[in-house]
Amino acid sequence: MKMKNFLKGKREVYSFMAGALVVLLLLAGLPACAPAAEEEGPAAGETAYDKYVASLSEGEYPVPCECFEQAQEEGELNIYDWAEWWPEEIYTDFEEEFGVKIVRDNFASEPEVVAKFKLNPEMPYDMITGVAIRSVIQIMQLDVLQEINHDWLPNVSAYIGKEFTEFEYDPGAKYSVFSDYGTDSYWYNTEYVDDARIPSWAVLFEPDEKYKGKITLVDDMFKSLAGALAYLGYPVDSDDEAQLAEVRDLMMNLKPYVMAFDSYPKRLALEGEAWISQGTYGDGFILNKESGGVVTAQPTPEGSRLLSDLLLIPKGAPHPAVAHCWINYLYRPRTTAFLCGSIGVQPCSQASLEFLPEDMREWWARVPEGYVASCGVIGERAVTGKGLELRTAIWEELKS
Amino acid sequence: MSSSKSVGLREKAAKFLSDQVYLPYVGPISIWILLFVFAPLGVVLYFSFLRVGPFGQILNSFTLEHYRLMLKPTYIQVFMRTFVFSFGTNIICLLIGYPLAYFIVRCGGKWKTFLMFLVIVPSWTCYLIRLYALKTLTGNGGLINEALLNLGLISSPLNILYTPFAVVLGLVFGFLPFMVLPIYASLEGLDPSLLEASEDLGATPLKRFFTVTLPLTKGGILAGTILVFIPSLGEWLVPMLLGGAKVMMAGNLIEEQYIKLGNIPAGSSIAVVLTTIVVLIIYLSVKMGGEEVLERMM
Amino acid sequence: MTNKNSAPCVELRGVVKKFSGLVAVDHVDLKVEQGKVFSLLGPSGCGKTTTLRLVAGLEMLDEGDILIDGEVINDVPAYNRDCSTVFQTLALFPHMTVEGNIAYGLERRKVDKAEIKVRIGEMVELMGLGGMEKRHPAQLSGGQRQRVALARSLVLRPKILLLDEPLASLDRKLRKEMQVELKRIQREVGITFLYVTHDQKVALSISDIIAVMANGKLEQIGSARDIYETPKTKLIADFMGASNIFPGKARDKAGKNVEIETESGLKIIALKGKDKDGNSKEITGVSVHPELIGISHKGTDVKVGNKFEGKIVEMIYQGDFIETKVVIGRTGEQITANLGSEFGQETQFSPGEEVVVYWNPASSNILLG
């Protein structure tokens, strides 16, 4: 159809083929130019484990030999996570050290992960990273997760804070392991926003007239509405009809002020297009480093929502031992600190704090004592039955 | 005629086989279409009548609930918007695509190919990236606003991005080539002396245009309309990226139900309604414009 | 040519072909002699092309037999028949060079490469295509393409060459040249031609035998001269360009002449000998070719069997002759005569003039039912 006018004669056709071939060769050549990253691990199994154990620094515990050897056999790790989130080195270092290949796929939202599980309970990923408690709850209801073998995770046992293993939805962290946590907040641009109410949620949810079309909300109904619930003083996982009716009114009033729904409106905030954005406290750290004009408010006195990033191993995982090695690897204090420092989240292990960059430690220090503990978690009430129904209705009305 | 019965049968079988010579050619596509078009669409139709459990599991019991839910004001609003946007996009594409095609055909010769090439090449670029580029351009700090501000034409940045206008702009941006192509083809198929005549007769060239050229290119316009209107109806990336995810169209509802909420029956029911509408429109336009339009689409 | 077999090169026996119930070829019997040019002539839709395609094996017949060299080949597929076709569109393979086109059939027959080369060389020489071997059909002129199509078929040395109006797409001048060329080539290679055309002039100039077809049936077979001079029916006469056709009935069969009276009462005399089929069929009229008719000034004493007085109504200059139309005063018939311009006849007559038209009874051709 389109080509009709260009490919009239045979000669053109052949020339086009030649051209297309050159283009393809160019494309195929691109990857070839890049340095080959993969290297074979040590050959003999026994020495490999010894070598691995010997290579560990102080305070880093090895996975048991059994796990290591099984991992060597499996040789691969399929990770399903957010795009361009964790630093590349985390993956490449692991690949090098364990001699396995990491294959990564990205999801764009947590509901996408849940939906994929609903469609295919045997999803063949070894590791799902960065999902929140409420997604874990939904996933656990589908009975698609593998029980985690904590004997294979000495670093986790040694370093994880007890408060992160005692959640009601998964006591003893049998199916999910925290990788990090944080809190919701909002960012504002000091160039445009000057409001005495800072750091209250009110700045975001009942904004001044002049902020019309300058506000962004997170494109996720649970997170977005959790902010509103917190502002109104209700539990963030409420399924109370009256409370959610209030939320609805609040959100509908807010609608004309909303410029866009964007889960990570980094660009909008930095460009000064969005003046007030709902976002996490940790992301705020990154943004503040990029542009001093973007400041993060830790919503007080209302409190906020606890955000959680969890690691899961699906039942269909073809390489569970590598997945355990991975979790254990992430819990090395230096690795934890490097990860959290790069992406602006709080580590769940005290031991890693000392390895955090200075500015980051300061950033976390600004969070008032006891603030995190006061934050609510979106739990079962919100993600099933009435809670889900009411939220969906508000969300659809808001976005349509 | 003295042949025995068995010979007759064998002949019949041979004849039957030789009558099915078309099978190796159209067999593969028939199987493919049956397996990967009719079956999935059938499954979607079936699922759209199933009940959903508390955790989003699909239950094996029949319900019309999802279709009833479609009568919600929010859904009706979204469908209405989808129509208005698609229709508007179509009209705008026609209004700017026709003169462009006319201009290109009139340029003639080498220029014609080059100018057409300029229309097509942008559509070879990754659609997502093009939308992203448009986003960069239309933002408050984007080139357009900056230029207007510097020229002193406006005092504060225009809000273009994340408005319904941006959505229509994105749709036009994405689908304009599909309007220009068939119109160009039908204009090019015209006797060039007709174009000249409609200009040289002096007295009422515009009238001549409306009485001669336009009716003769009706086929191209109809084809262009189908090529623009249909994909607009199902579009979801533009509203998400340029509409800031707050100006939903029908496609977004489907994506949200399928992917975000994992509610397959609800998503299926929306898909069924949207598909029915699209197929109906195609059917009607084929009936109206005849087979000719269909041929032109190829 | 050393073939001593008395069987004709191609023979059709009671061949019938139907297309979804419609009879395209209706019980056709014909024999094509070895080394002759046999033309199937007829208006479009008369079934001549279908007949050719039946011989080529491109259509399968419904009834009857087709024989090549005395062997029934009804079930032999096209690619195994010892005949080759030159198509109206020529059907030169656009993606192959001249050489490739000519070699195609030989390659299919697994002729070895050296032999192919030699035979292409011969053909290129015969056709005067030297220097064109590497060109594609699109780069050739109409006449050259024609030659390539011929070469492609002839190189296979088929028993019979089937030609389906191969000159139709050429302009007049080129067509004439190619006619001569075709005849030369046929003489040189001695291959039997089965030539299908609707152009009587081409058929007359090229053929040894012409078979006229109409409505799927064979109407008349004969030498070119036979067909032209003594068309048996009105239809054939019309088709052969005899513009003077007078339907009528035989009045007087006594003596060596026949007198035929037209519907308007004109009495035309014809030679009885011309009535070949004797009395088996009824006489339905007379035809006269316009070039056999003379015109004299009124009052001139003409001693010819058929003479009628009339008035010139029209004179149309045609270059090599003047088409003159005369209306017979008594009966109102219009007679067309072609006057040669060599004796300045156009200056002798002028429209409106009273004249005498005349022709020899031998020129009258009797038409049968």
Place this chain on the structure above:
Amino acid sequence: METKNITSKILPVSAILVYLFLWLPTIVLVVLSFSNNKFGIKWEGFTLRWYADIINNVGIRNALKMSLTVALVTVVLSTIIGTLTAYGLYKYKFHGKKFLRTSILLPITVPYVVTGGALLVFFTRVVNIPLGYPSIIIAHVTFSAPLATFVVLGRMGRIDWTLEEASADLGANVLTTWRKVTLPVLLPAIIASAALIFPWSFDDFTITYFVCGIGTTTLPIYVFSQLRYGATSVINTIGTIFVVLPVIGLLLMNLLQKKKVS
């Protein structure tokens, strides 16, 4: 005459505006791909580091490989099926021909979201086709085989089919005729359809988004997740490659053409 003057002035101006509309975003994208700005949104001096980045980025390389593989397999499969179908539809009469023709139109007209969603449900709930290469390729062929059919079919009317008879007449059987005559003669049409399908398949986001699975992040999917996460300069760079490669291809084609002519 007045109107004539007006139209002959307005037309070029409006055409230029439309071209500007179509090209400006792309031009800005290309320019910004060389900008030193980390988010690729402002001009902050020339740099090539984003190009170096994408060469070193494993994710992009894998996505590129994936996209190329999918597009190539799709082109091969759908041109084969499409050519056969077009031939069957053009040459033969059979029961249900009209129905088949209409059915083939269906995958092209059904919205991408519906196609993607339906196939996702079908692959995961009804037949067990693994999400990944198989699912993506099936989905792409489902859309592009009809496309190939119609492109080839459109060209068939312009072909002199006595060529096939000539081939048979010259002694070639059905298969040889296909190989030696039919296919070469259809080749321009097949290439035209491939030229349409390849970029489509390479570019497709929506259908792929629904049916992609493990290790099958195509380039558009990669770009999408990048966009979701926020701006990075890499997107400008990938976009530039998307624009520049076809243009280079066409220029090369033009160049080769000229050489052949001279």
